[in-house]
Amino acid sequence: MPEQPQLDTVATAQRTPDNPQPYSELGVADDEYERIRRILGRRPTAAELAIYSVMWSEHCSYKSSKVHLRQFGEKAPHSDALLVGMGENAGVVDVGEGRAVTFKIESHNHPSYVEPHQGAATGVGGIVRDILTMGARPVAVMDALRFGPLDAPDTRRVLPGVVSGISFYGNCLGLPNIGGELGFGAGYAANPLVNALCVGVMRHEDIQLAQAPGPGNKVVLFGATTGPDGIGGASVLASATFDDESHAKRPSVQVGDPFLEKLLIECSLELYRDGLVVGIQDLGAAGVSCATTELAAGGTGGMRIELDRVPLRDSTLTPEEILMSESQERMMAVVEPERLEEFTATCRRWNIQAAVIGEVTDVTPEEAERGGRLVMTWNGETVVDLPPRTASDEGPVYERPYARPPEQDALQADTPDRLARPEDDEELREQVLRVLAAPGVCDPGWVTGQYDSYVRGDTVLSAPHDGGMIRVGEDGDRGIALATDGNGRYTRLDPYAGTQAAFAEAYRNVAATGARPLAVTNCLNFGSPEDPGVMWQFAESTRGLADACRTMGTPVTGGNVSFYNQTGDSAINPSPVIGVLGVIDDVHARLTTAFPPRGDGARVLLLGTSGEELGGSVWAEVVHGHLGGLPPRVDLDAEAALARLLSAAADDRLLATAHDVSDGGLAVALAESAMRGGVGCSVRVEEPFADLFGESGARAVVVVLPEEEESFARLCREHGVPATEIGTIGGSALTVNYPDGGFSIDLDTLRRTHEGTLPAVLDAE
Missing domain, CATH: 3.90.650.10 (PurM-like C-terminal domain)
Incomplete structure (x- = not known):
């Protein structure tokens, strides 16, 4: 038998401070690695390096975008409807009659290019769990999609796979797909955009938060077992520029099981109903690393985890692989010891595996000052001992240089005034038909026809109408409307005005259903943040959205940033996708x-x-x-x-x-x-x-x-x-x-x- 690698424990790290570590291969920069060493006072163990590498990735830490995203809070308009804002898994909005709605949009772009079906399917699964984690029942999904030219060979590979993944996962969950967008453009040829939105409904008192209060409370991992699929998946794939090796990254794409997720949804909602959960987090990007650090940081700051108690479907996984795995359909809960038997009994009733893998701990004032204390063991040996807030909340923040691209002036000066216009009635008629047949304008029925838009029986409007609408309660006629919009052509010409135009269109689409717009979510898709021109686009785009939301009184409740959407030096057009949610008192009045x-x-x-x-x-x-x-x-x-x-x-x-x-x-x-x-x-x-x-x-x-x-x-x-x-x-x-x-x-x-x-x-x- 091959010799097993020696376990890299904290004691080993202290004895061998100069052991080389593959941090650059994990996407950790030289200065970031040195900072990790300063935080710990030693070199990190392999497991600690795994945690920091995924938690400090662009996808998880927003390290290049934080300085700009702060505007959404600084310029946020007052809104009596906002119950939970940015910082949690999803925002929550009061829609009246004691009900609340939570909604969010996120990207799964790079995984969907590498493995279209599973990449898109697990994008849906991940956003559904974000909504579930807030305490809500997921009730509908939407998607905003961008592909390369319709007749390009790669589009004919990627588009059908993405659509089949979305329809497979959503249809199996029994969630109606009530709308979205479909666009095409040369810049998306090797960088499709797959932005998935989910909305959920709950009572005000049902809101759940990602926190781990109460020393002695148990940490329970429930749902699917942990395997090697998706190790470093979204956190790695979404934090690097694509190249010719991209297809070799297929093992990094997660594999979804919507039937297990359906059971997980019903099980979780029953756990919430019975008050068996005091803190909850889903395991999406960064897996156990994210769930443990964020729960610990949101509670007392202390947690002890026994990694060898994590249920595995591959017994050869090392501690660092367990921490980086992004296996789907998993949740982590904090449970009071006296309610643990009730919790596990509910899981058994839904045929959901549950395992106690640790407990919440108290921390000393000194440990709290340092960011808390997260300890993880493997067969009794300590492999992680770090302050969780340094991984979840206090990662690197970059003020990337940005500058207006030199070609921007020439682009704006090249107006369409010089273009030939139709000379007679017949040419005008022919051009109307050409525009109507354009891939981004034409009927999307080939795509939307694969989605079930009416399952659950509460759908009032769906594609191809301006917005989707659903009834939010069985005892009344109140409804919510949603729309997503984005226009990469506009934002390429002027990122500030183009983003405001995308927001305005989504706002207008919701209003066109008869609903009153209330709140905003966003998925900001851009090229490499290391390119000053791209960062200028991003800075202008976020400024435009923050200013528009302040003017219109619609707060940003949360969202997602997707960088590195480019192949080599060729970036996509800046593509902020804006989602707007509105409320209507009586769905019978819908337009x-x-x-x-x-x-x-x-x-x-x-x-x-x-x-x-x-x-x-x-x-x-x-x-x-x-x-x-x-x-x-x-x-x-x-x-x-x-x-x-x-x-x-x-x-x-x-x-x-x-x-x-x-x-x-x-x-x-x-x-x-x-x-x-x-x-x-x-x-x-x-x-x-x-x-x-x-x-x-x-x-x-x-x-x-x-x-x-x-x-x-x-x-x-x-x-x-x-x-x-x-x-x-x-x-x-x-x-x-x-x-x-x-x-x-x-x-x-x-x-x-x-x-x-x-x-x-x-x-x-």
């Missing part, structure tokens, strides 16, 4: 994007002010392959007024349809509403090119109920929102008239064009 099928003669109104804003537009990209100029101007006051108007109109039952105007402009909004309702419309515009393709913000298309036209006009005046009648509902075509001509496209042609793009490529594959 849809579909024209009313029996609404012949009903008036179509365009709300807001239009301009010739084509920088970063779909038209410029699709027709000319152009990116340049400035993104549409963001008017937050106008966005707030429009949102208040739409919510009030929904409450008063004045509208039959509401659809925001965004990607592709008015042409796309009208075509989508016509196709979804199965009825055409006839509209008149004054400047056909700019009016159809311009992407000015703070706009929506609405259809007013005939008997409510006067009431709605009065409401528009009260809220200061311009409303222009542009046409009527009826017929079986989209007809556009203007001073010098016009064109018409029948609904069948619209549908074939809009619905045919994805199947033509992906079904053939």
Whole structure:
């Protein structure tokens, strides 16, 4: 038999201070390694080095982003609705009637490129456990996806795998997928973005926190056994730039079991209901390392763990491998000794394995001053003795240099004004169809059709409407609405304004359902933080979002930063994805994007002010392959007024349809509403090119109920929102008239064009 490696204990580390350690291979920089030695007063053991390497990784510590993320707290608007803010696993918002909602979005980008199905599946599983950890029942998921060009060979490998992973995990859990986004672009060819959102519902009194109070309380690991899959998974894969060796990292991708997670959800909720848990943490990125250090740091600061009591499915795992493993479907709880038997009995009833692996300890004032004390043993030998706060809360914080890229001015100066415009009616019509068929605009049904959107029976709205909506209680009609939005073209042109535009669109999409926007989560996807140009993009983006949230009164409740989304020197366009949550008192008042099928003669109104804003537009990209100029101007006051108007109109039952105007402009909004309702419309515009393709913000298309036209006009005046009648509902075509001509496209042609793009490529594959 091969000789077993000698156990690296604390005593061994003290005797052998100069033993070389592979810290750089674990992503630890030279100065970080020296800092670890100063904290410990010696070299770290192999197990301690494993803890610091994953906890100080970019993915877990936010070491390059913290200085900018602080704005979300410093500029946070006051909100009576915010019950739990940033710092916990997910934010919690009061939605009335004693109920609270928790929601969060996170990335699983790099694992989803290496192993698309499992990477995406475990991304869903991880965000669901974050919501579960807060004490809530997960009730719905969403996803925001970005891929390379649709016809690229790698996209045809990655996209189907990602979609199958999301649908497999979510469908097996019985969670409806109620919306999200699907985008394409050359920069995402080797760096897909897989951002998963989950929302959960609870009573106020059900909130759980990641803490380990009470010396003598037991630390229980329950759920799946620990194996070698995912060792250093998200923490390693998400903290380094991709290269040609990326596919060799497949063993670092976690493997998910949604059926076990379903049992874990029901078991955990029963444990919460019966008051058997005093602290809880899921095991996601960094596994046992993260759960123990964060629980200890959030409680007394002391904890003792026996690693040899961790249930394994591979008996050869070393202590450091156990600490770095990111095996899925695991939770860690702090349980009072007198309730331990009840806890384990509940786990047995749900066929969930549970093992006591340690206990909470008290700390001396001196130990508390140093950051607490976390001790771990292996067969009686001490392999970890460190202050947990130094790993969880006091990691390195970098003020990375940042500078506006020298090419930014030239990019903004290259406006779309120079691009050739359609010369006649037929060319204008043809370009409308080209924009409608664009991969980022076309019908996403090939993807969303694989998701179960109505399981659980509480779904009110789902894709392809502007936002998803679910009922939040069985004893009433209150609901919540969610939308995610991001536009990498806009943020490439101006990260500050582009991020505000993404926020504004998500805010507008929630309002277009009739809900009142309340709070924000975000997933900030960028290239390498070691590139000053990327860090400038990130700094401007976070500043833009913080300023917008302060203006609109919507606090950021939490989120995720994903750096190193690049291959070699080629980074993705900066891609902040913004999620907005809103509440509606009665889901029966919800608005849809579909024209009313029996609404012949009903008036179509365009709300807001239009301009010739084509920088970063779909038209410029699709027709000319152009990116340049400035993104549409963001008017937050106008966005707030429009949102208040739409919510009030929904409450008063004045509208039959509401659809925001965004990607592709008015042409796309009208075509989508016509196709979804199965009825055409006839509209008149004054400047056909700019009016159809311009992407000015703070706009929506609405259809007013005939008997409510006067009431709605009065409401528009009260809220200061311009409303222009542009046409009527009826017929079986989209007809556009203007001073010098016009064109018409029948609904069948619209549908074939809009619905045919994805199947033509992906079904053939």
